[in-house]
Amino acid sequence: MTELPGAVPENREAVQRALIEWYEADHRSFPWRETDDAYEILVSEVMSQQTQLGRVVEAWRAFLDRWPDAEALAATDQSDVVAFWTAHSLGYNNRAKYLHTAANQIIDEWDGAFPETPAELQELHGVGPYTANAVASFAFNAGDAVVDTNVKRVLHRAFDVPDDDAAFEEVAGALMPDGRSRIWNNAIMELGGVACEKTPACDAAGCPWREWCHAYDTGDFTAPDVPTQPDFEGSRRQFRGRIVNVLGEYDRLALDDLGPRVRVDYAPEGEHGREWLRGLVEDLADDGLVSVEDGDESLVVGLSE
Template sequence: MTDPDTEWTLPEDLAAVRQALLAWYEDDHREFPWRRTDDPYEILVCEVMSQQTQLERVVEAWEGFLERWPTTAELAAADRADVVGFWTDHSLGYNNRAKYLHEAAGQVETEFDGEFPTTPGGLEELMGVGPYTANAVASFAFNAGDAVVDTNVERVCYRAFSEIHNTEDPPYQKLADELMPDGRSRVWNNAIMELGAVACKKTPRCDEADCPWREWCDAYETGDFTAPDVPTQPSFEGSRRQFRGRVIRTLSEYGELSLDELGPRIRVDYTSDGDYGQDWLQDLLDDLSDDGMVQTLERDGKTIARLQQ
C-alpha cells in the first residue's frame, strides 16, 4: 500500500498490522492511573509532569497534585507559589511548567466556562500547551487527536519501515497518521507509545516483549536497529577506543615509554613517520591527557608517555 504523497510503503495487510498492535496492548501493558481516565484536566497534568520525568516517577506526584487541586477551578484559585512549591518538592523539572499549568487552569475557568477545548487547535490556546501536548490531550481525553509522535514513536517508525530513513527529513507525523485507524486515537496512541517504551527500546527487546510487529519490521528482518536516537555503534576492532585501551594497558605494564617504544606495542603497523606513526600516536595521547589519564613529557629529545600521576 503506497501513499502517493509519501516515500514509504505501508504493509498491504495494514488491518492486520493495526490489529496486532492493539491486541498486544490490550492483552498486557503497564498500568498507569491516567490511562484509566478521560478527564482532560487529569490528562493535562500528566502530560505536563511527564515532559521531563519518567512515567514511573510521575505517578506519586500526579496523584498528590490531583488530591490537592482536583479541578481546574481549585487549581486556578490556588496561590501560584504553592503550585510552584509542589513542583519543586517533587523534582518535576522547570518551574515555569507549574506556572503555565496554573495559568491554563485559569483560562479554562475564565475563557472557556470551565470546559476544556476538545480539539488540538483549541487546546493550543491554553498557556504552555504546544502541539504535542494539545494532541495528546485531545487523543486521550476526547479520542479526537492525530497520531502522537514522541521519540518512542519515531524510533518504532524508523525501524519498522525501511523507506522512511532514506529521506532527509523523515515525515514521522504523516506516517504515524497513516498507520492510525480512524476514530481510535486514544487506544492507538497509547499502544504505539507503549511499543516504543517496552519493546522497541534503544536496546530492542523484540522477542522478550513479544513485539507484535516482528513479521513486518525491517529492523527485525535485517538486524539493523539504528534509529534517530540510536546511532550506529562503530566497530570496536581497529577503533580509536581500542587503541586508547591498549595505551592504558601498555603503560600500566611498562610504567613509561617513548613514542617509538609505545607505538609498536599498541599496533603492529606503527612506523615512526608513517600514517600510523608519531603524529597519530601523539594525537591519541593528547586525547587521553585531556581526559586526565595520561601525561607526556620531554626527556633527552624524546616524548615520554606515562599514566597520570
C-alpha cells in the first residue's frame, strides 16, 4: 500500500466504513441529494457557489418549476434567467448566463444527452473542475474525490495532511472507495459541514473519525482556513483526554477516585462533580473508548479492551 502524506491510518477500509455508516445513519436533507438528475444537480451546484444552502433550496425548486430541464432552459431568453437570479439574490449574474449557455450546449452539441465524466462536463460553459466533478459524482457516480476547502480542513485535522494541494489530492483520492464517489463525496463534505466546521463539533455531531483524528487527540484544531487555535484549556476535549490518560495508568477506577485525577478541583457534589464526570464518561463509553459498570457505591470505569 502506497505511503501517503500525513498520518493516514493503515486500515483505510475502517476509515471508509466509519464515514459512510455515519452519513447513511443521519445527514442534512437537501432536495438535490434525493435526485441523480444531472441537470437538477448542475443547477444546485451553480446556485450553491458563495450562496447559503438554506436560501438555495427555495430558489432551486422555483427554478426547476419554471425550467424543468435543459431543453426548457435553453429555449428561454437569457434575460429571464438573469432576472430570476437577481430576484432570488443568488449572487453574480454571470453564473446565470453560464448556466443558460451550458443548457444550449447540451441541446446543440450533445443532442440533449448530458455529458457524464468530469472532463466532458468541463466543456460546458462556466463549469470548472470542482463543479464538473460534483455533477459526475452525484449524477453518475463517476467522479473523482472532491477536494474543496471543507475537505482540506477535514483531512488536515484528521490525518495531519500537510497544507499542500498535491498532498490533499493524493490523500483524498486514496481514501475514496472505488466506484463510490456519490456517497463518499457527499459524506466527507457533510463531515466538514456539520462536525468539522471552523469551530469543531466533534462530540456533538458524533464525528466518526475521532478515534483516528490527530486534532481530536492533540486539541490542535488549526487548519488551512482556521489560522488561530480554538480554546482547548478547560474544554470537554481536554478532560475526555485526561480520563483516557488516567485510565491508561490504572486498570479500573471508581468515579470518585477518577475525578481528582482528572480535575484537581473535583468535588463529588460540586459543579465539576459526579454528574459532570459521569457525562464525560458516558460520552466516552458511547464511543467505545471506556467501559462502565456499577460498583458497590459508585460507577467503576476502565478502558475498553
